[in-house]
Amino acid sequence: MDREADGRALAATYPTLRRFAAVVGPPDVEPDDLVQEAFVRALRKGLSEIDDLTAFLRRVVLNLSSTSRRSFARRQSALARLGPVTTSVELETPLVTELSRLPADLRAVLWLAEVEGWRYAEIAELLGCSEDAARTRAARARRRLRLELTEEASR
Amino acid sequence: MSELTDAFEALAGRGAPGDATATVLAAFTRLDATRGAPPRRRTSLMLVAAALVVVVGTVAAAVGYVHDKAARIRRVDVGSLAAPDATPDVMTVLAVGVERYTGPDTRPAKRLDAVMLLRLNRVTGATAALSLPRDLADDDGNRLSASPSISPGHVVDEVERITNVAVEHYVEFDYAAFTKLVDVIGGVRMAVAQPIRDRLSGLDLAAGCVTLDGQTALAFVRARHLETHEADGRWTVDPTGDLGRVQRQQQLLNAAVTQWRRHTRDPRAIDDALDAVTDAVRLDDDFSVAELLRFARDWQRHDGTLRLLTLPTDIATLPNGAVVLHPRDADVPAALAEFTRDDVAAQPTTPAAACG
Numbered sequence: 001m002d003r004e005a006d007g008r009a010l011a012a013t014y015p016t017l018r019r020f021a022a023v024v025g026p027p028d029v030e031p032d033d034l035v036q037e038a039f040v041r042a043l044r045k046g047l048s049e050i051d052d053l054t055a056f057l058r059r060v061v062l063n064l065s066s067t068s069r070r071s072f073a074r075r076q077s078a079l080a081r082l083g084p085v086t087t088s089v090e091l092e093t094p095l096v097t098e099l100s101r102l103p104a105d106l107r108a109v110l111w112l113a114e115v116e117g118w119r120y121a122e123i124a125e126l127l128g129c130s131e132d133a134a135r136t137r138a139a140r141a142r143r144r145l146r147l148e149l150t151e152e153a154s155r
Numbered sequence: 156m157s158e159l160t161d162a163f164e165a166l167a168g169r170g171a172p173g174d175a176t177a178t179v180l181a182a183f184t185r186l187d188a189t190r191g192a193p194p195r196r197r198t199s200l201m202l203v204a205a206a207l208v209v210v211v212g213t214v215a216a217a218v219g220y221v222h223d224k225a226a227r228i229r230r231v232d233v234g235s236l237a238a239p240d241a242t243p244d245v246m247t248v249l250a251v252g253v254e255r256y257t258g259p260d261t262r263p264a265k266r267l268d269a270v271m272l273l274r275l276n277r278v279t280g281a282t283a284a285l286s287l288p289r290d291l292a293d294d295d296g297n298r299l300s301a302s303p304s305i306s307p308g309h310v311v312d313e314v315e316r317i318t319n320v321a322v323e324h325y326v327e328f329d330y331a332a333f334t335k336l337v338d339v340i341g342g343v344r345m346a347v348a349q350p351i352r353d354r355l356s357g358l359d360l361a362a363g364c365v366t367l368d369g370q371t372a373l374a375f376v377r378a379r380h381l382e383t384h385e386a387d388g389r390w391t392v393d394p395t396g397d398l399g400r401v402q403r404q405q406q407l408l409n410a411a412v413t414q415w416r417r418h419t420r421d422p423r424a425i426d427d428a429l430d431a432v433t434d435a436v437r438l439d440d441d442f443s444v445a446e447l448l449r450f451a452r453d454w455q456r457h458d459g460t461l462r463l464l465t466l467p468t469d470i471a472t473l474p475n476g477a478v479v480l481h482p483r484d485a486d487v488p489a490a491l492a493e494f495t496r497d498d499v500a501a502q503p504t505t506p507a508a509a510c511g
Contacts, residue, residue, distance in 0.1 A: 007179045007470040014175035019167040031169065032178050039182035095162040115163050145159070 006047050010039050013054045020058055024108045025065045027100050034061050055126045058108075062127065065104035098145050106141040113138050176469055176483065183470075233439040234308040237321035245497075246450055248273045248324045249314055251307070270299065270310065272320060275450060276497045283462040285494045287314060291468065292479040307439070317482055318466070318491060324446075325439040334369030336435065337411065339427040342366040345410045350384035351393070367407075376407055464494055 014035065021038075022031040038060040042050060050056045099107060105127075112118045112126065120138070124131040237247075250271045272285040291299045293313045311322050337343055344366045352359045358374040358381075360367075367375055381393035415428075438447065467486035471479055 003183065004470055007176075007183070010179045010182065011175040014178060018175075018178075022169050023163060023166045027169075032174075036178050036182050036185070039179060040185050043182060043186050093158075093162060093165075095158060096165045099162050099166060110159075111163055114159055115167075 006043065009047055009053060010042065013057055016054060017057050017061065020108075020111070021061045021065075023111045024062055024104050026104075029065075034064055037064060055128075058126060059128055062104060062108050065108075095145070102141055102144060106137050106144070109134050109137040110141040174467070176467060177465070180468075180470065227433050228444070229433075229437045230440050231307050231325065231327060231437045233311055233325045235312055236325065236439060236441065237315075237323050244276055244278045246275050246277065246324070247320060247322055248275075248326055248450075249311055249322045250326045250328065251310060252328045267299065267310070270314065272314065272318065272322070272494070274320075274494060277449075279497050279499055281462070281497050281499050283464060283494045283496070285318070285490070286463075286465045287317070288466065288468055288480050290480050291317065291466070292471070292481055298479050318487075320491065320495070324442045326442070327437040329435050329437075333435075334373050335431045336428065337367070337369035337372045339424065339431050340411065340415045341424065342368045343372055343407055343410045343414055345406065351381055352384075352390070353381050372407060372411075376403055462493065462496070464490055466490060 017035050017038065018031055021034040025031055025034045035057075038057040041060050042053065042057060045056075047053065102110075108127065109123055112123045113120070118126065120134045121131050123134040127134065250273055251267060252270075253267055270287040270291075272287065274283045274285075275281070287299070291313075293299055293309070294316065299310065299313060307325050307327070311325060314320075315322055344364060347360050347362050347365055350360065350362050353374065358371065360371075360375075362384075382390040383393050385391055467483040467490055468480035469483045471481050
């Protein structure tokens with residue numbers, strides 16, 4: 001196993017993944033912890049076994065963010081018990097608060113569509129769901145945020 | 156619509172500033188840990204040991220106890236240190252943590268375990284520690300830690316070459332002295348929230364205020380397979396791993412400092428503590444005790460707010476398959492600028508150990 005190549009490949013995904021983790025992850029979890037956990041899982045699986053590394057890592061991050069019963073969540077709550085959790089979002093605007101309250105998968109789809117600018121077919125591929133599901137999640141997210149966005153605006 | 160983008164950007168920028176290489180390395184370290192490889196870094200344990208030594212030394216000096224002991228401190232020949240008077244307000248010390256063991260030919264040998272540059276500005280009180288990973292490659296591409304009997308002169312030369320910071324003094328710490336030091340200050344009294352145990356290291360603590368002797372304290376800061384006793388009567392594996400370990404080390408350090416301050420009126424305790432310190436450290440030939448004490452006193456007077464930094468590095472694999480680290484040239488200047496800042500860092504908030 002070539003660690004140098006693995007390390008470089010992972011480091012290359014970091015900027016995108018770090019932002020994704022910060023957006024999708026629970027507010028009390030350090031984005032870097034999510035990224036690190038995703039890296040560990042990718043290394044355990046073997047990078048040569050993974051077709052699209054960024055997509056794989058995104059799915060791990062999203063998966064970790066949307067479940068609460070897994071060991072990662074236990075790890076986080078155990079850490080929180082050790083002392084004050086130093087990370088929290090500066091919840092400046094009501095919209096940021098609203099956003100951070102959305103379920104992780106809705107937030108993920110909306111982020112990919114609105115900020116990273118992917119089409120729904122591509123989002124479906126990235127997250128391993130159907131295009132309809134991606135579209136539905138984005139619509140639900142917008143409805144919850146009471147945003148008056150047209151489908152075109154976010155294409 | 157741009158309101159949504161702004162809100163998303165607020166979320167995307169949250170958390171501590173990220174570092175790709177650090178995150179990748181941490182992932183490799185955790186991967187190795189789960190595969191049973193030995194732990195790689197013990198920098199924070201070294202900080203605990205170093206701080207204990209400084210605190211013990213300072214308080215002892217304050218009661219005028221040090222000079223005859225000091226003559227017994229062992230010395231190392233380093234050779235190529237910078238002249239200390241180039242920048243009189245600033246002192247730069249290379250601190251090295253070693254583990255002594257008996258080599259294959261039954262000769263005592265030592266292993267380099269942690270390397271750290273310390274910088275103190277006597278006037279402003281600015282204090283910084285720059286950790287250099289021990290897997291850093293030297294000029295010949297070997298790991299800094301690779302040689303079984305590392306020459307202090309070589310380590311100093313390499314650190315100076317890599318950081319371009321002139322090293323004035325060299326201090327070596329021995330981990331074995333850690334347990335002894337904790338014992339002579341009468342153990343460390345600490346609040347334990349839940350019963351904890353580590354069946355691998357033999358740690359077994361009840362909840363409440365407990366006093367840890369040296370061996371227990373070492374088990375406490377080294378524990379990587381901690382289990383906590385939950386309210387429902389079951390033992391569950393503590394999943395905090397390395398992060399939890401760092402927190403426990405800070406907790407222990409806080410408790411130890413409190414304990415030692417309480418202890419300093421007992422002359423016999425001071426005597427024993429100084430003996431332990433004398434065994435734990437080696438200084439370079441030119442590091443006079445007066446200078447060391449001045450350093451320690453200055454450090455204490457400014458209450459020792461520490462700027463903790465790590466040299467940014469990239470991973471490289473040698474032809475023989477070994478992994479080494481190279482300084483990441485693009486980011487090193489910023490780290491060094493931070494390291495050599497002369498204004499005082501903001502006081503960090505550390506959770507106090509609440510135990511009477």
